[in-house]
Amino acid sequence: MSDRTDHKGKSIEPELPPAYEPQAVEDRIYRSWEESGLFDPDNLPGQRREPFVIMMPPPNATGTLHIGHAMFLTLEDLMVRYHRLRGKAALWLPGTDHAAIATNTKVEKLLDREGKTKYDLGRAGFIARVEDFIRKSQGTIHKQIRKMGSSCDWSREAYTLDEVRSRTVREMFRRMYDDGLIYRGTRIVNWCPRCESTLADDEVEYREERGTLYYLRYGPFIVATTRPETKLGDTAVAVHPDDGRYRDRIGQVFQVDFGIGPQDIRVIGDPAVDRAFGSGVVGLTPAHSAVDFEMAEKNLLPLKKVIGEDGRMTALAGKYAGLAVEEARRRFVEDLKSRELLQKTEELDHNVSVCYRCGTPVEPLTSRQWFVNVDQEIPGRGKSLKRLALEAVRDGSIRILPERFEKVYFHWMENLRDWCISRQIWFGHRIPVWYCQSCHVDEETEGRAGAAGRVMASREGIVVSAGEAPLKCPTCGRDEDIGDLVQDPDTLDTWFSSSTWTFSTLGWPEETEDLKRFHPTQVLETGYDILFFWIARMILMTTYATGQVPFETVYLHGLVRDEQGRKMSKSLENIIDPIDVSEKYGTDAVRLSLIIGNTPGNDLRLSEEKIAHFRNFTNKLWNVSRYILMTVGEVRRPSGRPEPQTLADRWILARLDEVKRDSTEDIESYSFSRAGERLRDFTWNELADWYLEVSKVEGGKERLLEYVLYELLKLWHPFMPFVTEEIHRRAFAEGEGDFLMVASWGDPAPVAPESDVGDFDMVRDIITAIRNLRATYRVDVGREIDVTVHADRQIGLVKRHAEVIRRLAKVAVLTVAEGGDRPSGAASSVVRGIRVHVPLGDIIDIEQERSRIMTEIRKTEDYLTALEKKLGNRAFIERAPSEVVEAERRKREAARDRLDKLQEQLTVLD
């Protein structure tokens, strides 16, 4: 205590206000963190070799923060802050996503309100408009990320469409093209007529609708269909090869005429056909159905595209050409009826595929697009992209939490088809391919790898934004100046660029220091809803590009739902805005409400009441600190572990150690909720409710209180960065730049002797028993009562804590004796072999007391009977481990003892 004199006291600070006021603290604290530069791992104190890296899943650049963002920011910040405290080079790299389709659609809607279309502005004008829109709305999300307390390194911030990331994308495209993994070809794609663009398979959703099943007289067959107009594009019918009705016709060709001239139809056999559905004959439309397309490839059937990208019938649809699909269907059905080709119709429920962005029904059609071939063997690697991505998870290089999603991942990856990466929207990474107009490009060979001279994928060049081009055609020597080189008008699927996120953010393909130091990353934390969109593709692209996995662990969180388990939506008016509630209850309270009760892969129910509860808790921690600060006077950062003086001291240190050990383990194993619950229980139920109360009696605990508070603040900091940092600043900080954020977590302490915990529990139980008796007999809180405790073995312990018991249970005179008669007119209770008597005189109701004790006796008897039965079972004695048998014996002895004492009380009651 002598060194207290040279301590710069904290008494300069005004006393802590009685309630924590987050509004007065948070922005200031965040600013001071940011100004300190400590979010940047290069500025962290000490030698930090071991990295801990998380790449922030980039929110849409034009978006606003919703509760889902708040959740991932909280979970990621928790991990990053924890590992920073553990002395690692913690890097959390933030960024935003250009979200090609989403942003494109948003701006189109804005234009629509002005009565314009993108065509009015032209491509360059439209993109300028999009960029303008992004510039204007980009600030919001940044501010909101800060509001949540996110300790991310803004100096390394990335954007999926900035220069560095554009370079990454071009380089990727070029390498994959050279390796034959990217090709241009005519295949069936999902086409959204509203977006006027292709969609990837997983960008298609299904909606159940009631529809009509039309039965058509179809040459010699009856064919059922929900899309009669597509029958104009049929080139075959399929039947089950074992179907007796049609088996003999397989291989034949016949003609049908739906009013646009004869169509040649071949009969093929395919076991996929369901004999029981409809007529058992399927009309095949290879150009407008993925399944039919595959059958057509197998059977070399011709394609006949009758629906175009504009959602209208093509010239091949004869007199229906130019009609919108619905109109064509209506007229076609009319015509069928009048020609008596429509046998009947049926109503049925079926799934309609729709665009996940705009909900418009998707039109499957064949189109010439760019694809990533996932099955092609990679030169020099001997494996396909699919194989690489499967192996990374299968061999444990990547672990997915919760584990069950690994199965989902495998299933999806195994069934993955070629990935269509070209999009017909204007905003995004333009496909880095030029076509030479002077060379005669052959439809058949164009787009094939090695067809250089006709198609050039470019990687070189500095100017990326404007669309840097090859200088001249390597085949004919023409250059762009004379307009012979034309860039592909399409852009890339937005997931193509986001799938490079873990390494593009570090500067790839440059061999940067960051890349060497921080890749692969440790954790990728995101929602399970983008497992396929994003995670799977990151694994695919990263293993290909870098030969490393993108991350070691995938932590998948669930959805935030309302208190009734419903999704939050505008129409239900059940949206909780994270910024609003952070301002109302404090960010720390919001964070806790998103951590506690949240387990990987499971949805979380959230309500304002829950947030309010954690606001109460932050205030509790504040007041615990406030009390300690007031008691200690001049607080000083503990230099080491203080010497315990009393049982309570040993108990709180033992409990603190245990909680620290367990919660550390919880965080390491991603059980954040459990860690938080443990800390809350300790803080509230042990430290505040017991140790602080005991300290008021025993006194002289300055060093202990300081130590426990300091350790506790560190443990809480990853969960509640603001309130802990503020308390630290007012209590322990040695100067302005001294942050709890970079304190040292410290090693786990050795396990303390169990007796300290057990002995203190006994004192606690005695106090609780007295309080219990007081409550039973409605003894006024203000009234002090006399209590007699009869203890035998533990008499010393009880005597040593007489004062604590007296004060905490509001006892006037506490008599402790080894044994003796029960005082007359006393209410009694037995805890851990100790008899507690509270003489209440005439208050006591003998009958009530008797029945109360009888109930206790009955309970104990039942318990004892169960134990005796168990111990009387030979099989149990023989087969159960001896320590289990021993434990049961001890329990039996304790129960017998308790029963004896209870019965004794009953006999002396009269």
Next chain:
RNA sequence: GGGCGUGUAGCUCAGUUGGUUAGAGCGUUACGUUGACAUCGUAAAGGUCAGUGGUUCGACUCCACUCACGCCCACCA
């Protein structure tokens, strides 16, 4: 059609390799303004762990089936 998950106190959920008299918070009830905190305190009531069967000395925990709810994938023309 295939796969996955959930079902524990009125509500929201813990319960880690099988051994607890099955826990917490909220809510409810009773009492309470003790100088850290009413954003608080003390205490109480409340559960045949969805059901059935099995494995085991022993099942909330493991297995099978059933029921209920939820999700994902595929997609029947």
